[in-house]
Amino acid sequence: MSTRGFSLAALPVARVPGVAIVLVVLCAGFGVTSPGFATPANIANILTQSTILLLLALPMTVIIMTEGLDLSIGAVLTFASIVLAVTVIATGSPTLAFLAALGVGLCFGLGNGVLIAVFDIPPFITTLGTLGIAQGLSLLVTDGQSVVGIPRSIEQIYSGTAAGIPFPIIIAALAYFITHALLYHTRFGTYVFALGGNREALRVAGISVRGMLIRVYVFGGLMAGFAALLMTARLNSAHPTAGIGMEFDAIAAVAVGGTSFERGNGWLLGTLLGVIAVGVLRNGLNLLAVPSSVQVACIGALVIVALFIDGMRAER
Amino acid sequence: MNTAARTAVRSRFTLSRDVMQAFYRLLGVVLLCAILATLSDVFLTTNNILNVLRQSALLFLMASGLTLVILTAGLDLSIGANVALSACLAASVIKITGSPLLGMATGIGCGAVIGLANGILVTALRIPSFIATYGMMWMLTGVTYYYMAGETIHGFPPEFRQLGSGYLLGVPMPVYVMVLFLLIGGLFAQRTVWGQQIYAIGANPVTARLSGVPVERRLVLVYAVSGAMAGLASLIILARINSAQGDIGEDLTLPAIAAVLVGGTSLFGGSGTVAGTLIGALILTLVLNAMNLLQINSSWQPLVTGVIVLLAVWIDTRARRIGE
Numbered sequence: 001m002s003t004r005g006f007s008l009a010a011l012p013v014a015r016v017p018g019v020a021i022v023l024v025v026l027c028a029g030f031g032v033t034s035p036g037f038a039t040p041a042n043i044a045n046i047l048t049q050s051t052i053l054l055l056l057a058l059p060m061t062v063i064i065m066t067e068g069l070d071l072s073i074g075a076v077l078t079f080a081s082i083v084l085a086v087t088v089i090a091t092g093s094p095t096l097a098f099l100a101a102l103g104v105g106l107c108f109g110l111g112n113g114v115l116i117a118v119f120d121i122p123p124f125i126t127t128l129g130t131l132g133i134a135q136g137l138s139l140l141v142t143d144g145q146s147v148v149g150i151p152r153s154i155e156q157i158y159s160g161t162a163a164g165i166p167f168p169i170i171i172a173a174l175a176y177f178i179t180h181a182l183l184y185h186t187r188f189g190t191y192v193f194a195l196g197g198n199r200e201a202l203r204v205a206g207i208s209v210r211g212m213l214i215r216v217y218v219f220g221g222l223m224a225g226f227a228a229l230l231m232t233a234r235l236n237s238a239h240p241t242a243g244i245g246m247e248f249d250a251i252a253a254v255a256v257g258g259t260s261f262e263r264g265n266g267w268l269l270g271t272l273l274g275v276i277a278v279g280v281l282r283n284g285l286n287l288l289a290v291p292s293s294v295q296v297a298c299i300g301a302l303v304i305v306a307l308f309i310d311g312m313r314a315e316r
Numbered sequence: 317m318n319t320a321a322r323t324a325v326r327s328r329f330t331l332s333r334d335v336m337q338a339f340y341r342l343l344g345v346v347l348l349c350a351i352l353a354t355l356s357d358v359f360l361t362t363n364n365i366l367n368v369l370r371q372s373a374l375l376f377l378m379a380s381g382l383t384l385v386i387l388t389a390g391l392d393l394s395i396g397a398n399v400a401l402s403a404c405l406a407a408s409v410i411k412i413t414g415s416p417l418l419g420m421a422t423g424i425g426c427g428a429v430i431g432l433a434n435g436i437l438v439t440a441l442r443i444p445s446f447i448a449t450y451g452m453m454w455m456l457t458g459v460t461y462y463y464m465a466g467e468t469i470h471g472f473p474p475e476f477r478q479l480g481s482g483y484l485l486g487v488p489m490p491v492y493v494m495v496l497f498l499l500i501g502g503l504f505a506q507r508t509v510w511g512q513q514i515y516a517i518g519a520n521p522v523t524a525r526l527s528g529v530p531v532e533r534r535l536v537l538v539y540a541v542s543g544a545m546a547g548l549a550s551l552i553i554l555a556r557i558n559s560a561q562g563d564i565g566e567d568l569t570l571p572a573i574a575a576v577l578v579g580g581t582s583l584f585g586g587s588g589t590v591a592g593t594l595i596g597a598l599i600l601t602l603v604l605n606a607m608n609l610l611q612i613n614s615s616w617q618p619l620v621t622g623v624i625v626l627l628a629v630w631i632d633t634r635a636r637r638i639g640e
Contacts, residue, residue, distance in 0.1 A: 071450065120637070121629045124391070124446040125573075125583060129629075132570050132622025139615035248454045251447065261444050296458035300451045307441055 019257055019273040022306065026277060030284030037287055044166070050279035051172035052234070055227035056250040057275050058179040058268070059220035061259050065266035066195040066213065068116065068123040070220045072108060074246035075134035080104040080228035082138050085147040085238035094153050102225040108134060109221020113214030138240040147238040158233035168230055175226065180268050192216065197265065245296070252299045253278045256306040277302070337580050341595045348602045356609040364605070366488055372601035373494035374552055376594050378568060379575040380501045381545030383593045384538045386576050387505070388518045389585025390445035392539065394434060395546040395572055397456035399565025402426040403550035404460055407469040407560035416476035423554070424547040430456065431543015435536030453569070461562045470559030480555025490552050494594070501590035514538060518585025570621045575600045577628035584636065600624070
C-alpha cells in the first residue's frame with residue numbers, strides 16, 4: 001500500500017470534520033445566544049423531532065448515491081399520512097391504517113422506480129411529476145381540509161416511551177441500523193455503491209440494474225410510509241400540506257452530511273449528523289423566534305456552505 | 317469537408333423534422349379546440365378565447381426563458397417562487413414610490429438577480445441545476461412569506477394595470493408582449509452565435525468547450541434570462557390581478573416545465589425551439605381551461621400537469637432511443 005493510502009483525504013473520516021464542525025458551530029452559537037438551548041429537555045426534543053426527517057433522509061442518501069433523486073418523498077409522506085388518518089377513522093384499526101400508509105409508499109416507490117428504471121425518465125423529472133400526482137391526490141381526498149379525530153392509540157406512537165426512551169427515537173434508531181446493515185453488509189448495499197459509481201460493472205456482472213433501481217425507490221416509498229405514521233401521530237391529524245417541503249430538508253441533510261450528488265459516494269453516518277444539524281438549526285432558530293419561512297433560507301445557506309467545503313476538498 | 321456536408325444535411329433534416337413536429341403539435345391544438353368547442357358552449361366565446369390567449373401569454377413568458385435553460389440540459393425549478401418574490405417586491409416599490417416604471421425595473425431586476433444566483437450555484441459550485449434551483453425555490457418562498465407576513469398589497473395605478481388587463485385593437489396586452497418575446501427569443505436562439513452556442517452546450521458540453529464556447533458564461537446568462545423572464549411574468553400577473561400575495565406564482569412552475577416539454581424541447585438538451593414552447597403553452601392552457609369550463613375540481617390540476625410532464629418526457633426518451 002502506498003503512503004497515499006494513509007492520507008486522511010482518502011478515508012471517509014475526512015468528512016467527519018465537515019459535518020461535525022457545522023454541528024459544533026451551530027450548537028455553540030445557539031448555546032450562547034439562547035439560554036433554553038443546552039438543556040437536557042431541549043436536546044431530547046431536538047432528537048425526537050429529527051426522527052421523521054431521519055426516516056426520509058436515510059432512503060434519500062441511498063437514492064442520491066445511485067445518482068438519483070426523490071423530490072416526491074414529502075408529498076408521498078403527506079398522502080400516506082392522509083390515507084392513514086382516513087383509514088383509521090373509517091375502520092378503527094391502527095394496524096390496517098399503517099398497512100394502508102405503507103401501501104401508498106410502496107405504490108409511489110414502485111411507480112417512481114418503474115418510470116426511472118424501465119421508462120428511462122430522469123429521476124428528478126419523474127419524481128417532480130409524481131410529486132404533483134401525490135399532492136393532487138392529497139387535495140382531492142381531503143378537499144384541502146385537515147383530517148382530525150384520530151384515536152389516541154396512534155398519538156401514543158409519538159408521545160410514548162419504552163424504558164424512558166421515546167418511541168420515535170427507538171423507531172429511528174432501528175431504521176438507521178437496518179439501513180446501515182443494508183448498505184454496508186449486504187450485496188444490495190454493494191450494488192447500490194456500484195449503481196452510482198460504476199453501473200457498467202453491474203451490467204457486466206449480470207446484475208439487473210433496473211431491478212436494483214426499482215428496489216432503491218421502493219425503499220424510499222416504504223420509508224415515507226413509516227414516516228407518515230410518526231408524522232400523523234405527532235400532529236394528531238393529517239393535513240394536505242403537512243409534509244410538503246420535507247424533501248428539501250431531507251436533501252439538505254444528505255448534502256450537509258457529505259453525500260455527493262455526482263460521484264455516487266455516500267456516507268450514512270454523515271446523513272445522521274446532517275439530520276441532527278438541520279434539526280439543531282431549526283430548533284435554535286425557533287428558540288430565537290425566527291419565523292419558519294426564514295429557517296428554510298438558513299437551511300439553504302447551510303447546504304451551500306457545506307457544498308462549498310465539499311467542492312474545495314474535491315479540488316485539493 | 318465531408319463532415320461539414322453531413323452536418324449540413326443533418327441540420328436541414330432536423331429543421332424539416334422540427335417543422336413536422338410543430339405541425340403535429342398545431343394539429344393537436346386544433347383538435348383540442350374542436351373537442352372543447354363541442355364539449356362546452358362557453359369555449360368559443362370571445363371572452364374565453366381572449367382569456368386563453370392571455371393565460372398562455374403568461375405561461376409562455378415564464379416558459380420561454382426556461383426553454384433556454386432546458387436547451388442547455390439544465391432545469392430551473394425556481395421560476396414560480398421567483399415570480400412570487402419579484403411580484404411582491406415590485407408591488408412594494410410601486411406602492412411606496414408611486415412609479416410603475418421603478419416597480420417594473422424592480423420586478424425584472426429581482427428576477428434577473430435570482431437567475432444570476434442560480435447560474436453561479438450551477439457553474440461555480442457545480443451543483444446540479446435541478447437541485448440548486450430546487451433549493452433556491454424553497455429559499456425564495458421562505459423570504460417571500462417572511463417579507464409579506466401574510467399581508468396583501470393591492471391597488472395599482474391604472475397605467476400599470478394596462479400591462480395585464482388592457483386591450484389594444486381588441487387584443488389583450490400580454491399577447492403583444494408574448495409575440496414580442498417570441499420574436500426576440502426565436503431570433504436569439506436561431507440566428508445569433510450566442511444562441512447557437514446554447515444549443516451546442518446542451519448537445520455536448522465537452523465538445524462545446526473544446527470548440528471555444530465559454531460554457532460557464534453562457535450558462536450564467538441562460539439562468540439570468542430565465543430569472544428575468546420570470547420577473548417580467550410577475551409584472552403581468554400583478555397588473556392583471558391587481559394584488560400581490562406571498563403565494564402568487566406557486567402553482568406555475570410545473571405548468572411552465574410542462575409547456576416547454578410538450579413544446580418539443582428535449583429535457584436532455586440541444587434540441588427544441590422557443591416557438592415550440594409557445595405551442596406547448598397553448599396546449600397546456602387549453603387543457604387547464606377545459607378543466608375549468610367542465611367544472612372539474614381544481615385539485616386535479618397538479619395531478620394532470622404531473623402526468624403531462626411524465627408523458628412528454630417519456631415520448632422524448634423514446635424518440636431519442638429510436639434516433640440512436
